[in-house]
Amino acid sequence: xxxxxxxxxxxxxxxxxxxxxxxxxxxxxxxxxxxxxxxxxxxxxxxxxxxxxxxxxxxxxxxxxxxxxxxxxxxxxxxxxxxxxxxxxxxxxxxxxxxxxxxxxxxxxxxxxxxxxxxxxxxxxxxxxxxxxxxxxxxxxxxxxxxxxxxxxxxxxxxxxxxxxxxxxxxxxxxxxxxxxxxxxxxxxxxxxxxxxxxxxxxxxxxxxxxxxxxxxxxxxxxxxxxxxxxxxxxxxxxxxxxxxxxxxxxxxxxxxxxxxxxxxxxxxxxxxxxxxxxxxxxxxxxxx
Amino acid sequence: xxxxxxxxxxxxxxxxxxxxxxxxxxxxxxxxxxxxxxxxxxxxxxxxxxxxxxxxxxxxxxxxxxxxxxxxxxxxxxxxxxxxxxxxxxxxxxxxxxxxxxxxxxxxxxxxxxxxxxxxxxxxxxxxxxxxxxxxxxxxxxxxxxxxxxxxxxxxxxxxxxxxxxxxxxxxxxxxxxxxxxxxxxxxxxxxxxxxxxxxxxxxxxxxxxxxxxxxxxxxxxxxxxxxxxxxxxxxxxxxxxxxxxxxxxxxxxxxxxxxxxxxxxxxxxxxxxxxxxxxxxxxxxxxxxxxxxxxxxxxxxxxxxxxxxxxxxxxxxxxxxxxxxxxxxxxxxxxxxxxxxxxxxxxxxxxxxxxxxxxxxxxxxxxxxxxxxxxxxxxxxxxxxx
Numbered sequence: 001x002x003x004x005x006x007x008x009x010x011x012x013x014x015x016x017x018x019x020x021x022x023x024x025x026x027x028x029x030x031x032x033x034x035x036x037x038x039x040x041x042x043x044x045x046x047x048x049x050x051x052x053x054x055x056x057x058x059x060x061x062x063x064x065x066x067x068x069x070x071x072x073x074x075x076x077x078x079x080x081x082x083x084x085x086x087x088x089x090x091x092x093x094x095x096x097x098x099x100x101x102x103x104x105x106x107x108x109x110x111x112x113x114x115x116x117x118x119x120x121x122x123x124x125x126x127x128x129x130x131x132x133x134x135x136x137x138x139x140x141x142x143x144x145x146x147x148x149x150x151x152x153x154x155x156x157x158x159x160x161x162x163x164x165x166x167x168x169x170x171x172x173x174x175x176x177x178x179x180x181x182x183x184x185x186x187x188x189x190x191x192x193x194x195x196x197x198x199x200x201x202x203x204x205x206x207x208x209x210x211x212x213x214x215x216x217x218x219x220x221x222x223x224x225x226x227x228x229x230x231x232x233x234x235x236x237x238x239x240x241x242x243x244x245x246x247x248x249x250x251x252x253x254x255x256x257x258x259x260x261x262x263x264x265x266x267x268x269x270x271x272x273x274x275x276x277x278x279x280x281x282x283x284x285x286x287x288x289x
Numbered sequence: 290x291x292x293x294x295x296x297x298x299x300x301x302x303x304x305x306x307x308x309x310x311x312x313x314x315x316x317x318x319x320x321x322x323x324x325x326x327x328x329x330x331x332x333x334x335x336x337x338x339x340x341x342x343x344x345x346x347x348x349x350x351x352x353x354x355x356x357x358x359x360x361x362x363x364x365x366x367x368x369x370x371x372x373x374x375x376x377x378x379x380x381x382x383x384x385x386x387x388x389x390x391x392x393x394x395x396x397x398x399x400x401x402x403x404x405x406x407x408x409x410x411x412x413x414x415x416x417x418x419x420x421x422x423x424x425x426x427x428x429x430x431x432x433x434x435x436x437x438x439x440x441x442x443x444x445x446x447x448x449x450x451x452x453x454x455x456x457x458x459x460x461x462x463x464x465x466x467x468x469x470x471x472x473x474x475x476x477x478x479x480x481x482x483x484x485x486x487x488x489x490x491x492x493x494x495x496x497x498x499x500x501x502x503x504x505x506x507x508x509x510x511x512x513x514x515x516x517x518x519x520x521x522x523x524x525x526x527x528x529x530x531x532x533x534x535x536x537x538x539x540x541x542x543x544x545x546x547x548x549x550x551x552x553x554x555x556x557x558x559x560x561x562x563x564x565x566x567x568x569x570x571x572x573x574x575x576x577x578x579x580x581x582x583x584x585x586x587x588x589x590x591x592x593x594x595x596x597x598x599x600x601x602x603x604x605x606x607x608x609x610x611x612x613x614x615x616x617x618x619x620x621x622x623x624x625x626x627x628x629x630x631x632x633x634x635x636x637x638x639x640x641x642x643x644x645x646x647x648x649x650x651x652x653x654x655x656x657x658x659x660x661x662x663x664x665x666x667x668x669x670x671x672x673x674x675x676x
Contacts, residue, residue, distance in 0.1 A: 189383040191370040192342055193397040193448050203400070207387045 050268065057265050058258045065262040073240045074248035075266065081156065081244060082224040085163035089171045089220050094213070097172045098201070101179035112176070116169045123166050127233025130162055134234075158235035159242050163224035170223050174216030178209040215278055222274045226267070296320025299452045299484040303350015303362065305333075305340045312336045312508040318452070318484035325487045325499030329527060333508040334488045338454050341486065342377045343370035354451060376450030380457040382441040384429035390440050391416065391425040397448030415443040419477065435466040442477060453478070453485045459494055471497065492531040496520070504528050512662050522581060524662045535582040535627050540575050541658055548580055548658055553624035556580055556601045556651075558658040578658040584618060584630040586655035590648040591639050600650045607645040610636065621649060 031039070058065065065071065100112045118126055134141040134152045145151050152158040186208060190200045206213070228246040235242040237251065245267055252260040299318045304311060312333035318324040328334050339345040341352060343359065346367050352360040359368045370377075384393050395405075395412035403411065416422045419439050424432055432440065438458060445453065458474060459467050475498055478485050489495050495502050496516040504512040504519065504527070512524035523529040529536030539550040541558070548556045558580055588594075594602055605623020612618075617636045619629045627649055641647070 185379065185381070185383045186385055188344055188370070189377070189379060189385070190396065190400070191344070192373075192375055192377040193400060193444065194371050195396075195400040196371055199400050203396075204385060210387075 053261065053264055053268060057261055061258060062262055062265075065259050066266065068259070070239055070243075071248065071259065071263060074243050074245050074263070077156070077159070077240070077243065078225055078245040081159045081163055082167075082221050082227075084160045085167055085224040086171075086217055086221040088160070088164045089168040090213075090217060093168045093171045093220075094175055094206075097176040098179055098205075100172070101176045116173055118166055119169045119173070123227065123229030123231075124233050126165055127162060127230035130165060130230065130234040134158075134161065153234055154236040154238065154242060156235075156241055159231055159244060162230040162234040163227045166227050166230050167220045167224040171216040171220040174212055174219060175209065178212030178216075179205070182208055218274055218278055222271065225270065296482040296484070297355025297357070297451065299341070299352075299354050299486070301337075301341060301350070301352045303340075303347040303352065303360070305336050305345060306348040307336065307345075310336070310508060312340070312505075314340075314505070314510055316503055316510065316513070318486055320484055321482055322501065323478055323485045323487060323499045325489055325495035325502050326505060327489060327492060327495045327502055327528075327531070328505035329490060332505045334490075334505055335456065336508075337505065338377070338456055338486070338488050341452075342375045342454055343368055343373040374449075374451035376445035376448055376453040378438070378441045378445050378453070378455045378458055381461060382429075382437045384437055384440060384444070386429050388428075389425065390421065390427050390429070390432065393429070393440060394444045394447050396444065401448070411447055412443075415447045419443045419446075419473075433466070434462050435470045438462065438470055439473065442474065446477075446481075450483065452483045453481060455485070455487045457489055458487060460489070460491070474498070514662060518662070522579070522657075522659045522662055524579070529581065533584060533628075535584060535587075537580040537582070537625055539578060539580060539658075541578040542575050543573065546653070548578060550580070550625050552626065554603055556656050556658075557653045558656045559654050560658055577661070579661055580656060580658045582627070582651055582656050584628045585616075586651055587627055587629040588650045589619060589621075589629050589631055589635070589639065589641070590650065591645070593648050594650050600652055601656060602648060602650045604646070604648055607641050607643055607647055609643060610641065621647060623649060 096115065100108060100115070131153060132138050134144070136142065136145055136151050136153065141152065150157075152161055182205060186204050187200050190204045191197075195203065225244075226246055227244070228250070231242070231244060232247055237243050237247050239248075243251070245263060249260050249263045249267070252263060297320060300316070302315045304313045306312075310333070314333075314337055316324070326334050326337060336345065340347055340360070347360045347362045349362045350360075351358065351362070354374070357368075358366050359373055360366065384390075385396065388396065391409060391412050392399075393412075394415050395408040398411045399405065399408040413422070413425065416425055419442065421436065421439055421443060424436060424440065429437060429440070438461070442455075442458075455474075459471055462470055471494065478498070487495070487498055489498075499516065501513065501515055502519045503510055504524070506525060506527055512519060512528055514522075519528060520532045520534075523532055523534055523536055526536055537548075537550045537552060537556070539548040539556070541548050541560075546558055546560065548558050550556065558578075593604075594600070603623055603625075605621040605626070607619055608622045609620035610617055611620070612633070613630070616630045617633050619631060619636070619641060621627050621629055629649065639645075639647075
């Protein structure tokens with residue numbers, strides 16, 4: 001073990017070897033410059049604008065700016081609509097995720113690709129598509145109007161619909177992956193104990209994917225909160241009714257840049273809170289529930 | 290322990306096909322009987338278990354529990370797992386990680402309609418009966434493997450099953466806990482009034498736990514019988530290896546009591562008690578037989594033995610030596626090849642090493658020939674188990 005019982009030369013040789021090893025390990029850990037320089041630039045590119053937001057923030061005027069009733073309306077509307085969209089996504093998206101993960105029907109993989117399309121679709125296009133479907137003259141919108149008198153475009157409900165359309169796929173892919181990876185053995189065990197498929201889903205499957213469900217819901221909520229393109233296209237930009245925070249920021253940037261920065265700051269804080277919450281979840285996943 | 294003290298027999302006769310794999314099984318487990326299903330990996334043990342528990346449907350044939358048809362491919366009757374009165378203890382236990390021990394055991398009563406309080410009371414009764422009350426509030430990851438096995442058994446029993454299936458119940462345990470858990474498991478199973486099937490690849494476990502063995506190889510039942518029968522007259526090389534016996538196939542010449550072995554060589558044998566030739570004969574002059582020879586019944590010599598007694602003597606070469614707990618197993622390449630058990634002192638005395646030329650001898654009285662045991666558990670064989 002130690003060099004004490006070796007002849008001194010051998011001990012020296014060992015020490016030298018370990019120094020060499022340490023150098024070798026160091027050089028293996030060193031970052032080659034063709035990777036290091038772009039990496040630093042990328043990090044700066046992502047962080048500097050955020051730092052700029054903090055530097056240029058009108059800290060003194062902040063309470064006054066945020067107390068403005070239009071700002072408060074936008075914030076309230078944003079939180080309400082994002083939460084409602086997340087609720088809808090949970091109620092309808094989780095069953096869809098289960099079907100996508102578990103069904104062996106033909107065409108399921110094509111369906112999976114299609115329902116996650118809004119992930120990559122430009123949100124404005126989503127908004128146009130929603131207008132064509134649920135607009136007053138849309139395929140479904142006309143029927144909805146005729147039968148119930150409800151019209152969705154340019155209403156708060158329309159904001160929720162637009163946000164759900166854009167954000168639900170985030171929940172679906174997260175939860176679908178969790179369903180796919182979950183151990184079917186527990187479900188079989190529950191079945192042999194007399195549980196019906198629905199009971200198995202409720203008492204075993206869903207609790208076991210709890211962390212993924214939460215992560216998916218948070219992602220969905222954050223995406224809904226930041227929704228801009230589909231919302232402004234489908235629901236318009238009416239203060240107090242359809243003007244969410246991102247729309248308010250965009251409008252304020254022209255009339256009152258300081259207010260825009262203040263609003264952006266609020267969204268930044270919310271985003272950081274979401275990220276922190278998710279990280280905590282991800283770190284604890286796999287240990288004691 | 291069960292709600293139906295009379296108990297019903299579990300009877301299966303059918304096949305399961307999954308891709309290119311085919312399992313064909315014909316078995317009957319009587320009420321209160323512990324039947325061990327023994328076989329190498331990939332033999333179809335788990336498929337059998339899944340078919341019996343309702344996690345998989347038969348391709349053809351039937352499964353019945355008493356008068357109740359659980360699966361009948363011909364009439365398209367299939368009772369799924371959730372509706373079968375089955376208690377299944379999985380190899381990896383599959384305790385629900387998000388529930389504590391009590392709620393794991395309360396799961397079956399709860400999903401079968403009991404209120405939360407009542408289900409927990411039922412669970413507490415079972416935990417007490419299996420001496421697990423101290424663990425009630427622990428999560429599955431906070432208990433040992435042996436405890437998890439007992440909790441899994443309690444969870445299965447709390448469903449009030451009419452038959453029990455245990456998949457490799459002890460294989461996940463280390464050697465020390467295994468002894469203890471095996472003893473406890475055995476005593477719990479003795480109180481169960483329905484049929485019990487234990488899936489295992491461990492012959493010792495099968496012999497100790499079970500009243501009867503059923504050996505599966507390559508998707509077919511190759512032998513059924515009591516542990517003693519299987520140990521004495523193995524039907525296949527796999528079983529012979531499990532019980533540590535040399536097994537040879539050959540043709541018996543009835544008049545001379547000589548067996549011409551398929552692997553070469555000739556043995557003079559004793560016929561088994563139940564051999565037709567021993568009780569008057571069947572009239573055939575030759576017929577195929579199996580010859581079983583215990584490794585400890587073979588003597589090893591370095592010079593040709595000169596005894597005149599009726600011995601089987603043959604020549605060979607040592608190819609391997611393996612140290613067992615209290616003896617050495619010598620592998621001899623000869624016609625026929627053999628495993629021989631001798632003491633380590635004898636290995637030293639004879640200076641055996643791989644390559645040593647040796648002579649083997651075995652008394653005719655130790656060399657028993659028997660007809661290949663019936664595999665599919667025909668009615669004649671079954672009545673013998675009962676008598």
